[in-house]
Amino acid sequence: MFGKHWKPARATVVATRIASTTGDGTVSITEFVVDVRTPEGEMFRAKLEEPRIAIDFKPPTTGIEIAVEYDPKSHDVRFDKDDPAISWKAYKKSRKDSFEETLAQPPGSPAMPMFPGQAMAGNAAMGDMQAIIQAAAAQGGVVRLDSSDPAVAELRQFLLGAVGQPADVPAPTVQDPHPPADQG
Numbered sequence: 001m002f003g004k005h006w007k008p009a010r011a012t013v014v015a016t017r018i019a020s021t022t023g024d025g026t027v028s029i030t031e032f033v034v035d036v037r038t039p040e041g042e043m044f045r046a047k048l049e050e051p052r053i054a055i056d057f058k059p060p061t062t063g064i065e066i067a068v069e070y071d072p073k074s075h076d077v078r079f080d081k082d083d084p085a086i087s088w089k090a091y092k093k094s095r096k097d098s099f100e101e102t103l104a105q106p107p108g109s110p111a112m113p114m115f116p117g118q119a120m121a122g123n124a125a126m127g128d129m130q131a132i133i134q135a136a137a138a139q140g141g142v143v144r145l146d147s148s149d150p151a152v153a154e155l156r157q158f159l160l161g162a163v164g165q166p167a168d169v170p171a172p173t174v175q176d177p178h179p180p181a182d183q184g
Helices: 088-104 124-138 150-162
Strands: 007-021 028-037 043-049 065-070 077-079
Touching: 007 043, 028 065, 043 077
Parallel strands: none
Antiparallel strands: 007 028, 007 065, 028 043, 065 077
């Protein structure tokens, strides 16, 4: 009757911050803001604290979906320690497996990321992306991937390919949220 009744759920990490650090600076404790989705379809936002005793804990980054456990009554949330997304051992194994898979490919095969979701280092399109984002930020603007700019078109094709979508998908038409003022 007292105590928690933990149930499984999925959550997306929305934000992270270092909550505290030891005096010598060697250990930091991280807190996470997560959007929790229960199997019943309920959704709520909660603060999730890093496990205090965690030998195999890899802190998730913002945007990552993870397995959690929650108490339906209090909406307290904790990490599901069996989730491979927060396991250093699973991470290291996936990197090793990816390396071995790349080694087995025939010569001339395209380079593969070291683990799923990792961007390729040194890719020219990644440099283009950084330049486009920095230019838009300097002007206080928004990066729009429906532009006729050839660099944006190349970046869009790269991004679609990176997520497994065909590069020839037409760009969505988006109305300008700031139309020119009426000149009359």
